[in-house]
Amino acid sequence: MDLKINDQFYSSQAEPSDMLLWVIRDELGLTGTKFGCGAGICGACTIHVDGVAMRSCVTPAAAAEGKAITTVEGLATTQDDSERLHPVQEAFIEAQVPQCAWCMNGQMMTALAFLQANPKPSDDEITAAMGNNYCRCGCYVRIKVAVARAAELMEQANG
Amino acid sequence: MAKENPAKEQAAKDKRRWRVSRRGFLIGLGVVGGGLALGWRFGLPAARLGIANGLEEGGAPGGAEVSPDLWFEVNPDNTVSLYLMKVEMGQGVHTALAQLAAEELELPFENLQVIPASTARGIEDGFGTGGSTTISSLFTPLREGAATLRLMLQAKAAEKWSVEPDNLVAMNGSFFKQANPEETMTYAEAAQGVSDWEIPKDKPELKGIREFAVIGQPMQRVDFTEKLTGRAVYGYDARVDGMLYGAVARPPRFTATLKQASEGTARAVKGVVDVVIEDDFAGVVATSRGAAYRGLEALELDWDLGETYQQADIDALTQVRPGEGVVVQKEGRVAAKLKSATSIRAEYHSPMAAHAHLEPQAALVEVRSDRVIAQVSTQSPQLVRDEIAEALKRKKEDVEVTATYLGGGFGRRLNVEVAVEAARLSQAIGKPVHIGWNRSEEFRHGYVRPPTHSVLEAALDETGKIQAIRHELASGDVAFPFLPAFLSTIFGADFGAWRGGRFHYEGIENREVLSQRVKLPLKTGWWRGLGLLANTFAIESFMDELAHASGQDALEFRLRHLSASDHNQRLKRVLESAAEAAAWGTTLAEGRAHGIACSTDTKTVCAQVAEVSIEESKVRVHKITTAIDPGLIVNPDGVKAQTQGAIVFGLSSTFFEKLTIQDSQFAPQNFDTYPLITMKETPEIEVILRQSGEEPFGMGEPPLGPVAAAVANAVFALTGQRLRSLPLTLS
Numbered sequence: 001m002d003l004k005i006n007d008q009f010y011s012s013q014a015e016p017s018d019m020l021l022w023v024i025r026d027e028l029g030l031t032g033t034k035f036g037c038g039a040g041i042c043g044a045c046t047i048h049v050d051g052v053a054m055r056s057c058v059t060p061a062a063a064a065e066g067k068a069i070t071t072v073e074g075l076a077t078t079q080d081d082s083e084r085l086h087p088v089q090e091a092f093i094e095a096q097v098p099q100c101a102w103c104m105n106g107q108m109m110t111a112l113a114f115l116q117a118n119p120k121p122s123d124d125e126i127t128a129a130m131g132n133n134y135c136r137c138g139c140y141v142r143i144k145v146a147v148a149r150a151a152e153l154m155e156q157a158n159g
Numbered sequence: 160m161a162k163e164n165p166a167k168e169q170a171a172k173d174k175r176r177w178r179v180s181r182r183g184f185l186i187g188l189g190v191v192g193g194g195l196a197l198g199w200r201f202g203l204p205a206a207r208l209g210i211a212n213g214l215e216e217g218g219a220p221g222g223a224e225v226s227p228d229l230w231f232e233v234n235p236d237n238t239v240s241l242y243l244m245k246v247e248m249g250q251g252v253h254t255a256l257a258q259l260a261a262e263e264l265e266l267p268f269e270n271l272q273v274i275p276a277s278t279a280r281g282i283e284d285g286f287g288t289g290g291s292t293t294i295s296s297l298f299t300p301l302r303e304g305a306a307t308l309r310l311m312l313q314a315k316a317a318e319k320w321s322v323e324p325d326n327l328v329a330m331n332g333s334f335f336k337q338a339n340p341e342e343t344m345t346y347a348e349a350a351q352g353v354s355d356w357e358i359p360k361d362k363p364e365l366k367g368i369r370e371f372a373v374i375g376q377p378m379q380r381v382d383f384t385e386k387l388t389g390r391a392v393y394g395y396d397a398r399v400d401g402m403l404y405g406a407v408a409r410p411p412r413f414t415a416t417l418k419q420a421s422e423g424t425a426r427a428v429k430g431v432v433d434v435v436i437e438d439d440f441a442g443v444v445a446t447s448r449g450a451a452y453r454g455l456e457a458l459e460l461d462w463d464l465g466e467t468y469q470q471a472d473i474d475a476l477t478q479v480r481p482g483e484g485v486v487v488q489k490e491g492r493v494a495a496k497l498k499s500a501t502s503i504r505a506e507y508h509s510p511m512a513a514h515a516h517l518e519p520q521a522a523l524v525e526v527r528s529d530r531v532i533a534q535v536s537t538q539s540p541q542l543v544r545d546e547i548a549e550a551l552k553r554k555k556e557d558v559e560v561t562a563t564y565l566g567g568g569f570g571r572r573l574n575v576e577v578a579v580e581a582a583r584l585s586q587a588i589g590k591p592v593h594i595g596w597n598r599s600e601e602f603r604h605g606y607v608r609p610p611t612h613s614v615l616e617a618a619l620d621e622t623g624k625i626q627a628i629r630h631e632l633a634s635g636d637v638a639f640p641f642l643p644a645f646l647s648t649i650f651g652a653d654f655g656a657w658r659g660g661r662f663h664y665e666g667i668e669n670r671e672v673l674s675q676r677v678k679l680p681l682k683t684g685w686w687r688g689l690g691l692l693a694n695t696f697a698i699e700s701f702m703d704e705l706a707h708a709s710g711q712d713a714l715e716f717r718l719r720h721l722s723a724s725d726h727n728q729r730l731k732r733v734l735e736s737a738a739e740a741a742a743w744g745t746t747l748a749e750g751r752a753h754g755i756a757c758s759t760d761t762k763t764v765c766a767q768v769a770e771v772s773i774e775e776s777k778v779r780v781h782k783i784t785t786a787i788d789p790g791l792i793v794n795p796d797g798v799k800a801q802t803q804g805a806i807v808f809g810l811s812s813t814f815f816e817k818l819t820i821q822d823s824q825f826a827p828q829n830f831d832t833y834p835l836i837t838m839k840e841t842p843e844i845e846v847i848l849r850q851s852g853e854e855p856f857g858m859g860e861p862p863l864g865p866v867a868a869a870v871a872n873a874v875f876a877l878t879g880q881r882l883r884s885l886p887l888t889l890s
Contacts, residue, residue, distance in 0.1 A: 022448060026404070031396035032389015034566070036517045037598045041830040044517055072389040089387045096379060096796055099804055100249030101386035102393065102518040102566030131839040134830070136517045136567050137249045138807025140841040142800070 001065050005030065006074030016062035020054075021045045023061050024071060032072040034105050036134065043133035046106040047071050053113035072105040075112075087153035088112050088146075095146040099137035106133050111147045115154055123148070177227060180358040184307065185227045195350040197308045198227020198242075199300070229276070229301075231260070231308050237332050237347040239266055239308075242276040245297075246288045246538055247382055248565035248572070249804075250859045251797040254380045255294050256301065258793055262373040263305035263365060265329040266346070273381065278544040279559035287539030289573050289685070291761045291857025294793055298855055299365075306363035311356055316349035368791065368853050377796035382564070394536025394563045395595045397523035402591040403432055405584040406451035408441040408458060409604050412823035413681045414465030417441065423459035434458070435587040442584050444592055452597075468680050470819045473511070477610040477677050479633040484673025485652035488661040491669030496627030500618035503708055505701055507615070508884040509693035511635075511818040512608040513827075514686060515835060518566020519601045524581040525591035526551065531558045531582060536565045538572040547582045569808075570685030571605060574641055599828040607818055607825070609635025609656070609683035611690065613697035623709035625720060627669035630698060632660050634690060635683035636676065652676070655684075659691035659864055662698065663730065663759040665722035681820065688860040691760050692809060692867060696885060699756035699868035703875065713755050713872060714738050726764070729788050729851055730757060733766040736786035736847050741768035751781065754873025758864025761857030763789040767806070769869040770842075771877060778874055778887060780810065780842040783866065788849040790856040795848055802846045802862040809866035811836035814886050 003010045005024065014023040024030050024047070033056060036044030040058040047056045048070040049063065075086035085093070088108050098104045107130065114129040115121070121129070126147045135143065177185040177198060187196025229243035241260050247253045253273040261271045286292070309329055316334040317324040327334045333343040368374075385391040408420070420441040422434045430450025435442045443454035522535040524547070531553060537543045540560040548555045565572055577594050585592040596604075617628040637655025639647045647653075652674035662670040706716035717734055721727040734757055738744070743753060750772045757766040767785040771778055783806050792798050815834050819826045827833035871882045880889060 018447075018449065025396075026447060029398065030389070031392070031398070034393075034518065035395060035595065036519075037830050039598070039829050039831065042517060072387075076388055083388075085384075085388070092387055093379070093383050096383070096800065098249070098380070098383060098386055099251070099800060100516075100518070100565060100567045101383070101391065102516075104387060105389060108387065127838050131837045134517060134835050134837065136515055136569075136808070136835065138804035138811075138836075138841075139800075140807055140836075140838040141803050141844050144838060 001061060003061070003064060003069060004067070005069040006071060012061065014061045016060060016065070018061050019057055020047065020059045020061050020064055020069070021056040024056060024069075030071050030073050032105055034102055036103065041134075042103070043106040043110060044103045046109040046133070048109060048113055051113065051116065053110050072109060075108065086112070087157050088115070088150045091146045091150035091153055095142045095149060097139050097142040097146045099139055103133060103135045107135065107143055111150060115147070115151050119151060119155060121148070121151060181360065182358055182362070184358045185230070186356045186358070187230065187232070195233045195308070195311065195353070195356060196230055197304065197311065198230030199304050229304070231304065233308075233312070233346050233350045235347050237345045238270045238272055239264060239346070240272045240274050242274050244276050244278070244540055244562070245293050246275060246540070246562040246565055246568070248288065248538065248568035250293075250801060251380055251794065252288070252293045253382060254378055255793045255797055256297060257381060258373045258376070258378055259294075259298060259301045260305045262371060263302045264309050266332045268373055268378055270332055275562050277559050277561035278540050287542060287573055289538050289568070289570060291859040291861060294855050295761065295857060302365050303362060306365055307359060310359050310363055312346050312349045314357065315353050316344045319344065319349065374793050375795070378794055386564070391564050393518055393566050394521035394523070394534060395518050395566070397521070397534035397563060397593065399523060399525060399591050402523060402593050403444045403446060403588070404448045404451045405442055405444050405581055405592040405594045406448070406455050407580045407594065408455055408460055409600060411462055412464055413825070414468070414823040415462040416465065417460065418463045419461040421459045423457050425454040425457040428454045428457050433588045435584055437583070437587070440583060442580065444584050444588050444590075448595070464823070466680065466823065468820060468823045470821065473610060473679060473820060476679055477612050477633060477635065479612050479614045479631045479675060481631065484631050484675040486671065487652050487657045487674045488670055488672040490671070491627070493627045493629050493669045493671035496669050497616060497618050497629060500626060502616050502618045503705060504614070504616045505704055506883060507613045507697035507700060509611045509696060510885060511610050511683070512686065512812055512816045513602055513818050513833060514567070514569045514571035515601075515833070516567030516569055516571055519596040519598060520572065520575045520577040521593070521595035522575070522578040522581045523591060523593040524578060524585045526582060526585040526589070529557070533558070533560045533578055533582065534563050535560055535575065535578045536572060537562050537575050537578065538565070538568045539574070543575065543578045546579050550579045551582055551586050569687040570689070573685050574606070576605070598830070602827050602829070602833065603825045606640065606682035606684035608686035609637060609677070609679070611635075611693040613694065615697060615701040617701070617705055619705065619709055623711050623716075625667045625705065628662060628667055628671075630660060630662065630672045631675070632657060632673070632690075632694060632697070633675040633677050634693070635679045637684060637686075637689050639676070640682065640684050655689040658689040658694065659758060659760060660694035660698070663726070664717070664720035665724055665727050666720040680823070687808060688760065688863040691758065691860060691864045692812060693885070695756065695758040695864040696867040696871070699758070699865060700871050700881075700883065703754070703756075703868070703872040704881065707875070712744065714743055717755070717757065726759070726762070729849075730759065730764045730766075732849055733757065733764050733786040733788050736849055737766040737768050737784050740786070740845060740847055741770065741782070741784035743768060750877075752873050752877035754869045754871065754876055756865035756868035756872060758861065760861035760864055763787065763856040763858065763861035765862050765865055767865040767869040769866070769873040771870060771873040773877065773889070776889060778814070778870065778889065780840075780870055782843040782845065783869070784845045784847070785862065786847040786849055787862055788851050789858050789861065790850070790852045790854050792848060792850050793855050798848060798858055799846045801858045803844050805860065805862040806844055806866050807836060807841055809863045810840070810842075810870070812885060813867040813870050814840065817886055
C-alpha cells in the first residue's frame with residue numbers, strides 16, 4: 001500500500017492489519033516515533049493521521065491509507081538550507097523539558113494536536129489533554145510549562 | 160554542539176594508536192591534519208603503564224596495544240571532541256561533562272562535543288554509568304586532562320609565534336599574545352602540523368571555584384535538538400543494512416526451565432527466516448518483529464514449570480528475623496539503652512517494583528567472522544562486551560559495543576539480557592539481528608526492585624531526645640546478584656539493600672543498623688537509588704512518629720538530633736530552607752497539612768516538605784517544596800531537572816507502584832495493571848538549590864529519598880492515620 005508521511009509518499013509491503021508504528025519505524029525507517037507499551041496506554045508512539053493524534057501501536061496501517069500521516073520528523077521545516085524547528089519543539093527546548101526523551105515524540109505530537117484544536121488552553125485543560133502520556137523520567141512539571149509556551153509561540157507564528 | 164551518529168564518526172578513528180607518555184597520558188598518533196588526540200587512564204601512572212606495555216616512558220609504540228579510558232581530540236573546525244564511556248540516559252551527564260571540560264579548556268561550551276566511545280578501544284570502565292557517580296568521579300580528572308591539553312596547545316602556539324608560553328592567554332578556543340591581543344591563533348591552528356607533542360611535567364593548576372565561568376551556569380542540554388527532531392538513535396532505533404528481527408522464547412514462569420524444544424511449524428510462518436534452538440535457548444529470526452513473535456508461538460516448547468510461588472510466599476520471606484542482621488552502623492551502646500527504657504517500635508514495608516523505563520531493552524548485534532559489532536541500550540557497555548564474548552566464545556577485543564542513547568536506565572540497564580540474545584541469534588544465522596523486548600517481556604523477565612521490611616525501635620529520654628535507636632532491615636538482593644560470590648562474603652550485607660538505611664543524625668549517641676539478606680525465588684536487583692526510597696520511608700516516618708509521640712514539632716525534633724559536623728550542618732540548612740519556603744509551622748488552608756522528611760545519599764543532602772489534602776477519599780499532593788545541597792553545583796538547571804524528575808518518580812512509587820506475583824509469574828504484563836504517575840497527579844514542585852564545598856556529589860538518585868516519607872507524614876498530620884506500607888493507601 002501507499003502511505004503519505006510528512007508530505008512524502010512511501011510504498012509499503014505491510015499488511016493492512018499491521019500496526020502503523022512498526023511500518024513507520026521498522027519498514028520505512030522513521031524511528032522518531034517510539035514504542036513504549038504496544039497497548040495504546042503510554043503515548044510514546046503518538047502520530048497524527050489527518051491532524052488527529054493517534055496511538056500508532058494500536059492503529060492498523062489500513063486506517064491511514066489515503067490519509068496524511070505526520071510524525072515527529074515532519075515537525076521541523078527547512079528554510080534557506082537551515083532547519084527551522086516547530087514552535088512546539090522550540091517550546092520544549094526553551095523549557096529544557098526532556099530527560100531521556102523517549103516519550104517526547106508522543107508528548108509533542110499530543111500537544112500539537114491539542115493546541116490546534118484549543119489554541120488558548122487553561123492549565124487544567126493542558127493537564128487533561130496531556131494526562132494520558134507517560135514520562136518515566138518525571139518531566140511533567142516542565143511539559144506543562146512547555147505546552148503553555150507552545151500555545152504562545154504558535155499564536156505568534158500564526159500572527 | 161551535538162554530534163549525530165557517533166558510531167560512524169568513531170569507526171573512522173578506530174585505527175588510531177597511542178604513545179604512552181608521562182603522568183598517565185597517551186598521545187594519539189596519526190591524527191588527521193596533524194591535530195592532537197590526548198587520552199589518559201585512571202589510576203595507572205605512566206611508568207606502570209609503560210612497563211605493562213613493554214614501553215619506556217615517552218617511547219614509541221612497540222607493537223603493544225594501549226588505549227585511553229577517555230580522550231580528547233582537537234578537530235580542524237576548532238571544536239574539541241571528548242570521547243568517553245559514560246552514557247546519556249536522561250540525567251544530563253553529557254552536558255555537565257562538557258561543562259567540566261570546556262571550563263579548563265577555555266573553549267566555548269558549544270564547541271565541545273561529548274561522544275560515547277565504544278569498547279573497541281579497550282577502554283576500561285567496568286563500573287558503567289550509575290550510582291550517581293559520573294560527575295563526582297570525573298570532576299577532577301576531566302578538568303586536569305582538559306587543562307593539560309590546553310597547556311600542550313599553548314606550548315605549540317608559543318613555538319609557532321616564537322614567544323614564551325607564559326606570554327599567551329587562552330580564551331574562547333584561541334590564544335592571543337598578552338602584548339598584542341589583536342593577533343589570535345585558534346587551537347586547531349596551534350595543533351596543525353605538529354607531531355612532537357610533549358606532556359607538561361607537572362600537574363596543571365586548576366581554576367578555583369570563584370574563577371568558574373562555565374561550571375555553575377545553567378547550560379542548555381546538548382542532546383535536545385537531536386532528541387526532539389527524532390534523529391537521536393537509541394538501542395531500539397539502531398539499524399544496519401540487511402538486519403533481521405529476533406524474538407526469544409520466554410518461560411511461562413520465573414521458575415520454569417526449558418526441557419525440550421523443537422521447531423514445530425515455526426518455519427512455515429510467513430516472514431520467518433530461521434529458527435535457532437540451542438541448549439536452553441530457543442529463538443526465531445524473521446523479516447519483521449511481528450513475524451518473529453508469531454514464529455515463537457509456532458514452536459513446540461516443553462517446560463519444566465518448577466515450584467509454584469504466590470505473593471504470600473514472598474511476603475512471608477520478606478520479614479526481619481530479630482538479631483540476625485549484619486551490622487552496618489554501630490555507634491554507642493544501643494542494646495543496653497533500649498533494654499533499660501520504654502521503647503517505641505514500628506514496622507514498615509515496601510513492595511517489589513518495576514523499572515518501567517519507557518524504551519524496552521534493545522540491541523542490534525552483527526556477528527561477523529572477524530569481529531562482533533553491537534549497538535545496545537546499556538549502562539554498562541563493557542559488561543555487555545564481556546558477556547557477548549563469553550557467550551560466543553570470542554576474544555573480548557573482537558567485540559565492539561557502543562552504548563546508544565538510553566530511553567531511561569534506572570538501574571535496569573546495568574545488566575541487560577537482550578544483547579547476548581541478539582548475539583546468539585546473529586551468530587547462528589550469520590546476519591545482523593535486532594531484538595527489542597515488548598512490554599510484557601519487560602514486566603516479566605527481568606530483575607525488579609526487591610521487597611523490604613524495616614523494624615525500628617527507639618527510646619527517648621525525659622526531654623524527648625532520642626537515647627538510642629535501631630533499624631533492622633530485611634531486603635531482597637540489590638547488588639549481590641551481580642557481584643562475584645566471594646564479594647558477598649566479604650561485604651556481609653548487601654550495600655544496595657542498606658543504602659539510605661543508616662541514621663545520619665549524628666546528635667543521636669547510640670545508633671545501630673542491621674541489614675538482613677532475604678533470598679527470594681525471583682530476580683531482584685538495582686533500581687534507582689537502590690534501597691534509598693524504602694529505607695528513607697522507614698526512618699523518616701519513624702522520626703515523625705517519635706516527634707508526635709513526644710509532642711514535638713517534626714522539624715525541631717530533627718534539628719535537635721543534628722551535630723555540629725559539616726555534614727549535619729548542611730542537612731540543617733536544607734531542612735530549614737525547605738521548611739521556610741513551605742512556611743512550615745504556619746496555619747494552612749482548611750483540610751491541608753504538611754509533612755517533612757530528609758535524606759543523605761552520596762553525600763548529597765535533601766529535605767522535602769509535602770502539602771497534602773484528601774479528595775474523594777484519596778490523598779492529593781498539592782506541592783512538594785524541596786531544598787537540596789549536592790555540594791558544588793555544575794549545572795543548576797540540570798540539578799533542578801533531576802530533582803523534579805526524581806520527586807515525580809518517587810511519587811509514582813508512593814501512590815501507584817506495586818509488583819506482585821501469582822503462580823510463579825509477575826502479575827502485570829502492561830501498564831493497564833501497573834499504572835505509573837501522570838501529569839494529573841503531579842504536584843507543584845519548588846526546588847531550592849543550596850551549594851557547599853568545592854566538589855560535586857551525586858544528583859541522579861538522592862532527591863528520590865524523602866518524598867514518600869514526607870507525604871506519609873503529611874497524611875498523618877492531616878488524618879491521624881499512620882501509613883506504614885508503600886504504596887500509601889488510606890483505610
